[in-house]
Amino acid sequence: MTKPHFEKIALVGIGLIGSSLARVIRREKLTSHIAIATRSQATLDEARALDLGDSYADDATTAVRDADLVIVSVPVGSSGTVAEQIAPALKPGAIVTDVGSTKASVIAQMAPHMPEGVHFIPGHPIAGTEKSGPAAGFADLFQGRWCILTPLPGTDADAINRLGAFWEACGSRLDTMDANHHDKVLAIVSHLPHIIAYNIVGTADDLETVTQSEVIKYSASGFRDFTRLAASDPTMWRDVCLHNKDAILEMLARFSEDLSSLQRAIRWGDGDKLFELFSHTRAVRRSIIEAGQEVDLPDFGRQAVASKT
């Protein structure tokens, strides 16, 4: 695979994902010019202080002018506004992509604004941490993680290949699928886990019988794991919930059905059923470690980190 090169790359939005892209793009020398745009002056100043780009603008229109590759990294609810804003300034032949966690909604919001001759290819790198903002990014974020492209029928194959090569140069592994299928997959692997995590942290916060201080002190017994996902960016996750509603509601229904069945087994003391479910799930983690998607250390390697620092 030849490493791709774009004369100018515009990054619209410079949070965790955008700033990680800026870092890996520079390290891998994938462009001659990184143009950064964000509406927030404070975020723009932070990006400049971190020296993430070659030019900075508080309006996306300026940044995307003459860009060969435009990457929109904003909460999915803002995709339409951004598309409308940048459309008139887009260079013919440019590739426009995004990194949003929902794809059907992003397509519905962005595609109608895209001018003839511009290659709009929705994408989603499956990578992140619970931190947000320009300072949270790092060049290795995409290393070994999957990036899913959901091109529309009839999209120029060469443009898809160039965008694919870009993500591979960023360290990603590449997949392509239909937007609706993507949204179902992400509903179970990402959206439901975040919603459940937010919910349980909320439940624990609201109890009368157990104090907040007790929840915090004894959190190492399991609870703290959930607080990581529940510390993710609220705007991003509000938008995901609003923009992948159907798939999320479907997965929530399945989850609740299974939970009722498990609750019933607890109520009736059905030890065999509990043991069977609890035995079955261990293999899933093993597979994830073997697939290179998880560290092969107990407790996420927390102990290893603690003893090395």
Next chain:
Amino acid sequence: MTKPHFEKIALVGIGLIGSSLARVIRREKLTSHIAIATRSQATLDEARALDLGDSYADDATTAVRDADLVIVSVPVGSSGTVAEQIAPALKPGAIVTDVGSTKASVIAQMAPHMPEGVHFIPGHPIAGTEKSGPAAGFADLFQGRWCILTPLPGTDADAINRLGAFWEACGSRLDTMDANHHDKVLAIVSHLPHIIAYNIVGTADDLETVTQSEVIKYSASGFRDFTRLAASDPTMWRDVCLHNKDAILEMLARFSEDLSSLQRAIRWGDGDKLFELFSHTRAVRRSIIEAGQEVDLPDFGRQAVASKT
């Protein structure tokens, strides 16, 4: 605090907790003799190969004879059987404790068997990983974690102090509370998180629209976090569910009630409500990190571990 010394300590059960105790007891020189007992010959051989103790027995009776401190580290459903078995061999004045995740049930199972003159003090170190067996233990497991004692009314204060000093010498911080309150606290901070994790991993495994291979490939987007708790020892967790039923069902009811409300907000597109919940939970993680109960690194420090190895 003076470091306590016991002539002989018996460890009944030598899994993750028992074997971590063996290691820290030896490192801190808390006894002259560690006696290890487990029913499984394979586990006993493994403990011997790891050189965890000074003597090994496949019956607990032999191990506890002449011991000043007996620590029972078995699934909570086996507590009663072990208590009945060791009772006749216990030395007058010995302290008997356990490490089980449920306390009211352990007291109900063990207390009736305890002979006059033996100090039975239930305990629970809030520490662990998803791994099990003698090889999974490590001496630092209890470092900075809390250990909760739930002594019965009228227990000898000097015995409680000696046991507390023992746990502190193992690196623990010490708390004392009523057994029923312990069971409610643990239901929310530990039992519910495990049950939810087992459940979501089960749900993902059963879908028709999303393949198992997709769940594994894209698990870094959130799902993989849950697989850690869901990889915990199935026998231990079956027993916890059977032996802390009431508190668990109470917490499950609260969780489900909150989840229904969240589901409703998603269905009706109530962005303000979603944003409010999602903003509220970030502070909880911050408090846990400040309390020294979590590593202060994004993604549990996975990136730090990966880049150091």
